Amino acid sequence: MAMGGDEIMWKYEKSLQYPINIKKRDLKLAKIIVTQYGGSQGELGAALRYLNQRYTMPDEKGKALLTDIGTEELNHVEMISSMLYQLTKDATPEEMKRAGLESHYAEHNNALYPTDANGVPFTITYISTTGDPVADLMEDMAAEQKARAVYENLIDLTDDPDVIGPLLWLRQREIVHFSLFKELYEEYLKKGYNQKK
Amino acid sequence: MMNDYIDYYGYINNLNQMNNQVQNSPKSFTEPYTGFIRGNMFDKLYSNYKNYKIQELNPSNEKEYAKMLLQMYAFAAHDLGLYLDVYPNDTNAIKQRYEYVRMYNEALRQYETNYGPITKSSALLDKTPWAWDSKKWPWEGMK
Numbered sequence: 001m002a003m004g005g006d007e008i009m010w011k012y013e014k015s016l017q018y019p020i021n022i023k024k025r026d027l028k029l030a031k032i033i034v035t036q037y038g039g040s041q042g043e044l045g046a047a048l049r050y051l052n053q054r055y056t057m058p059d060e061k062g063k064a065l066l067t068d069i070g071t072e073e074l075n076h077v078e079m080i081s082s083m084l085y086q087l088t089k090d091a092t093p094e095e096m097k098r099a100g101l102e103s104h105y106a107e108h109n110n111a112l113y114p115t116d117a118n119g120v121p122f123t124i125t126y127i128s129t130t131g132d133p134v135a136d137l138m139e140d141m142a143a144e145q146k147a148r149a150v151y152e153n154l155i156d157l158t159d160d161p162d163v164i165g166p167l168l169w170l171r172q173r174e175i176v177h178f179s180l181f182k183e184l185y186e187e188y189l190k191k192g193y194n195q196k197k
Numbered sequence: 198m199m200n201d202y203i204d205y206y207g208y209i210n211n212l213n214q215m216n217n218q219v220q221n222s223p224k225s226f227t228e229p230y231t232g233f234i235r236g237n238m239f240d241k242l243y244s245n246y247k248n249y250k251i252q253e254l255n256p257s258n259e260k261e262y263a264k265m266l267l268q269m270y271a272f273a274a275h276d277l278g279l280y281l282d283v284y285p286n287d288t289n290a291i292k293q294r295y296e297y298v299r300m301y302n303e304a305l306r307q308y309e310t311n312y313g314p315i316t317k318s319s320a321l322l323d324k325t326p327w328a329w330d331s332k333k334w335p336w337e338g339m340k
Contacts, residue, residue, distance in 0.1 A: 009198070014315050014335055018236065019254065021338040045206060064282035072275065082336035152246055165252035172236035176276065179242050183283050 010071070018169050022086040022162040027099030029158055030087035031117065034171070036154070037080045038114025038122035039118035041146040047073035049143060050128040053136045058193050061184055062133055066140075069177050071192040076170060083166060084112055134194035139184040214230060224280060227288070233265075239275035242249035261339055263308045267315065268300035 036042045048155055050070030057063045088110055096105040103119060114122035130136055151171035188194070225240045232238035235251045245251070256262035277294035277310045281287060309319045313332040 014332070015264065015271075016335045017272065018233075019261075019264070019339070020336070037293065061283055061285070066233060068282055069277055072279075078336065080340070085336050086338055118227065155249065156245060161252065164249065168246060168249055168252070169234075169236035171261065174235050175209075175244060176239060176242055176279070179239075179278055180283055186285075 010074075014080055014195075015115040016082060018079060018080055018166060020082040020086060020157075020166055022083060022160070024069075024160060024162070025089065025095075026158075026160065026163075027086050027091055027092060027095060027101055028161070029163060031086050031099060031101055032157060033080065033083055033087070033154060033163075034115055036147070036150060037077065037084065037112070039116030039150070040126045041143065041150045042114070042116070042122070042126075043076040043147075044071050044114050044122055046127040046143060046147065047077060048124065050140065052127065052129050053140070056129070056131045057134075058133050058188070058191075062188070065180060065184060071181070072173070072177075073167070076173070079166060079170065081112055083150075083163065088162075105130065109150075129141055132194055134185065134188050137181050137188060140181045141178055141185060144174045144181065148174035148178070216279050224284075224290075225276065226293065229269045229300075233272045236260060236272075238273060239280070244329040257339075260312050263304070263311060266304040267301065267308050268295050273297040274301055 005059070006143055038044055047070050050066040050073065051178060054063050054070065057066060080102035091099075091110060093102075093105055096110075116122075124155075126134075128178070130139075149172055151167050151174065155167050155171070158164060158167075200321065226238045227240055228260070230237075234254055237243045254265055256265050274294050274297040277290055277297065281290055281294065285321060305315060309321060311317055313319075314321045314328055317329070319328075
């Protein structure tokens with residue numbers, strides 16, 4: 001995904017933000033990692049949350065930060081999708097069944113589909129926009145913390161270094177985003193952007 | 198052999214020295230390699246999980262190394278860019294970020310020349326046959 005910094009629109013680049021090279025197929029792991037694609041704290045929701053909230057930010061800082069972090073989240077969608085693709089590549093129906101993925105196979109064969117770890121499909125009700133920049137940034141801070149917690153849960157559930165590496169890396173991004181949202185939140189609070197005129 | 202083309206530690210040391218010149222910034226940034234492998238350019242914000250160690254990236258051939266440079270400079274420029282969204286008057290960070298953009302552009306040129314297009318504006322896409330669909334896609338991995 002484009003990270004070059006001169007975007008006047010979204011541009012696709014043939015490069016992940018961080019490499020994903022998983023050597024070992026692991027369907028059970030794919031079954032839980034999918035939540036960071038289509039679950040309530042997942043990357044797809046994060047991208048849509050920020051890219052919808054940016055229009056009603058009160059100044060350039062908020063518009064810029066939500067645009068840039070929202071764009072980065074699209075990179076993370078592609079990273080998680082790459083993990084799912086590599087973890088499930090060439091799996092037979094028998095193997096899918098043994099991993100408890102027969103219902104996924106019935107609906108989607110080996111194709112990707114954004115759900116949480118319980119197979120519940122992605123829904124836009126995972127995100128909110130209020131038009132109040134202080135309220136929206138507070139949601140964004142919470143979203144980053146919750147995504148960090150889910151990455152930690154996922155790291156606890158695997159010992160494959162090819163998977164742990166990218167999960168640790170994505171966890172770190174949640175920490176950076178949280179901190180920048182928090183700094184902007186505090187500035188907006190001081191400026192009284194939560195007071196209706 | 199790797200050693201034929203990577204003076205890896207010399208390269209990292211140069212970056213460290215360069216980085217020491219921008220410590221006036223309210224945030225202290227690390228150099229691109231460390232920032233990239235840990236996913237965080239900000240020293241003050243880094244916090245590890247349990248006893249997990251940051252994973253080194255060990256490119257196994259020239260192509261993987263060229264890709265790593267591309268991703269590394271894109272990441273360094275991006276993370277400083279996020280910081281600048283909130284602190285737009287930090288001249289040192291602006292200069293540092295643009296230096297990474299220049300390095301990214303050079304890494305991009307080198308990668309595309311040797312291994313095929315990354316961007317739709319690649320000069321390789323001025324030739325027949327159409328080269329956009331002729332290489333591996335990012336999600337397919339290196340292995």
